Amino acid sequence: xxxxxxxxxxxxxxxxxxxxxxxxxxxxxxxxxxxxxxxxxxxxxxxxxxxxxxxxxxxxxxxxxxxxxxxxxxxxxxxxxxxxxxxxxxxxxxxxxxxxxxxxxxxxxxxxxxxxxxxxxxxxxxxxxxxxxxxxxxxxxxxxx
Amino acid sequence: xxxxxxxxxxxxxxxxxxxxxxxxxxxxxxxxxxxxxxxxxxxxxxxxxxxxxxxxxx
Numbered sequence: 001x002x003x004x005x006x007x008x009x010x011x012x013x014x015x016x017x018x019x020x021x022x023x024x025x026x027x028x029x030x031x032x033x034x035x036x037x038x039x040x041x042x043x044x045x046x047x048x049x050x051x052x053x054x055x056x057x058x059x060x061x062x063x064x065x066x067x068x069x070x071x072x073x074x075x076x077x078x079x080x081x082x083x084x085x086x087x088x089x090x091x092x093x094x095x096x097x098x099x100x101x102x103x104x105x106x107x108x109x110x111x112x113x114x115x116x117x118x119x120x121x122x123x124x125x126x127x128x129x130x131x132x133x134x135x136x137x138x139x140x141x142x143x144x145x
Numbered sequence: 146x147x148x149x150x151x152x153x154x155x156x157x158x159x160x161x162x163x164x165x166x167x168x169x170x171x172x173x174x175x176x177x178x179x180x181x182x183x184x185x186x187x188x189x190x191x192x193x194x195x196x197x198x199x200x201x202x203x
Contacts (some may be wrong), residue, residue, distance in 0.1 A: 016182065033181065034177070034181055037184075058196075065192050065195065065196050068192055072188055072192065076186060076189070083178065083179070085183070086178075
């Protein structure tokens with residue numbers, strides 16, 4: 001009986017740890033997106049204002065705005081995957097949520113590269129968030145990349 | 146044994162009160178994530194609107 005209770009406690013602790021780790025990755029990824037959004041907002045507003053003033057054709061305007069629309073898409077992709085993972089955790093499917101973490105990592109890496117692609121320096125805090133995600137996905141959660 | 150009964154009753158009462166008053170915010174996505182998503186989606190819509198209407202403006 002005592003042994004059974006001990007095993008149950010260990011299992012509960014293991015499950016709880018998985019949820020905590022998964023949530024920590026999701027929170028870190030979302031924080032990195034928030035920082036990225038704040039970092040690009042000034043440059044984006046300036047680019048939009050410049051485009052409004054100087055673009056004389058739709059093509060010029062499209063060339064000026066498309067990179068920013070693509071960046072929005074990338075940020076939304078990261079957030080959508082994390083929201084899906086939160087929903088899976090709430091439904092008790094922690095393993096399924098953990099399986100999404102490599103996808104979160106890949107989307108976040110692509111986002112930060114894209115941010116640098118529009119000439120905005122990615123703040124250290126966002127890089128730190130990416131490092132947290134990478135480290136937990138690579139080591140603790142042992143998800144296949 | 147009355148003191149033991151009172152102690153147990155007090156513990157149970159405290160537990161029930163604690164559970165009642167504890168905000169249930171542990172599950173679900175953090176609200177700031179959904180707010181951030183809404184904000185980014187609105188920014189994107191604004192850029193697309195600008196792209197779609199600019200040729201009419203000029």
